[in-house]
Amino acid sequence: KAGVTQTPRYLIKTRGQQVTLSCSPISGHRSVSWYQQTPGQGLQFLFEYFSETQRNKGNFPGRFSGRQFSNSRSEMNVSTLELGDSALYLCASSWTSGSRNEQFFGPGTRLTVL
Amino acid sequence: AQSVTQLDSQVPVFEEAPVELRCNYSSSVSVYLFWYVQYPNQGLQLLLKYLSGSTLVKGINGFEAEFNKSQTSFHLRKPSVHISDTAEYFCAVTLGSGNTPLVFGKGTRLSVIA
Numbered sequence: 001k002a003g004v005t006q007t008p009r010y011l012i013k014t015r016g017q018q019v020t021l022s023c024s025p026i027s028g029h030r031s032v033s034w035y036q037q038t039p040g041q042g043l044q045f046l047f048e049y050f051s052e053t054q055r056n057k058g059n060f061p062g063r064f065s066g067r068q069f070s071n072s073r074s075e076m077n078v079s080t081l082e083l084g085d086s087a088l089y090l091c092a093s094s095w096t097s098g099s100r101n102e103q104f105f106g107p108g109t110r111l112t113v114l
Numbered sequence: 115a116q117s118v119t120q121l122d123s124q125v126p127v128f129e130e131a132p133v134e135l136r137c138n139y140s141s142s143v144s145v146y147l148f149w150y151v152q153y154p155n156q157g158l159q160l161l162l163k164y165l166s167g168s169t170l171v172k173g174i175n176g177f178e179a180e181f182n183k184s185q186t187s188f189h190l191r192k193p194s195v196h197i198s199d200t201a202e203y204f205c206a207v208t209l210g211s212g213n214t215p216l217v218f219g220k221g222t223r224l225s226v227i228a
Binding site for chain 1: 146150155156157158159160163165204206208209210211212213214215216217218219220221
């Protein structure tokens with residue numbers, strides 16, 4: 001079974017631009033979560049989607065948004081990019097929502113904002 | 115809200131020596147606990163998890179962890195490390211009910227020296 005895939009793997013943008021990252025979960029998984037990983041803040045939860053509905057949201061500004069499609073694929077969008085948005089963005093999928101379920105992580109998209 | 119403290123940011127250890135990576139959490143209610151490993155340029159992989167039951171949890175690659183409720187700890191151990199264990203290790207906690215997101219520690223970089 002194929003793992004979680006994220007595209008693109010690397011991205012360079014300039015301040016003020018917007019960006020869209022994509023995540024394809026493991027086949028059959030219906031929950032997708034997004035995390036931001038930076039050297040200073042570590043891994044921080046952005047949001048979780050299950051059956052096309054946002055189930056949880058972390059403490060990030062409204063510039064960060066996401067959505068999930070009927071095939072469980074998910075996208076996250078960051079508008080008006082800032083230098084501090086440079087990070088590794090990780091997507092994780094699980095077969096259903098719920099704290100006890102194992103999350104399977106993709107390799108991440110490394111975003112650099114210049 | 116729950117939180118996780120990984121007491122060591124870096125742990126160097128010689129090959130074939132034992133290692134312990136420390137993790138303490140804070141929560142006033144029951145929790146689920148996880149250890150993840152991240153190899154360079156990859157996403158996170160689950161090593162082991164504690165949901166309930168036996169406090170000694172065995173995971174992949176010869177790792178194990180012990181849940182200690184009185185000390186609010188979940189330390190990760192391996193009796194004999196290999197060069198291939200060099201990676202970043204993350205402890206994570208979530209509430210033991212419902213659907214709450216994972217809260218990660220800052221990570222411990224394990225360096226195995228030949």
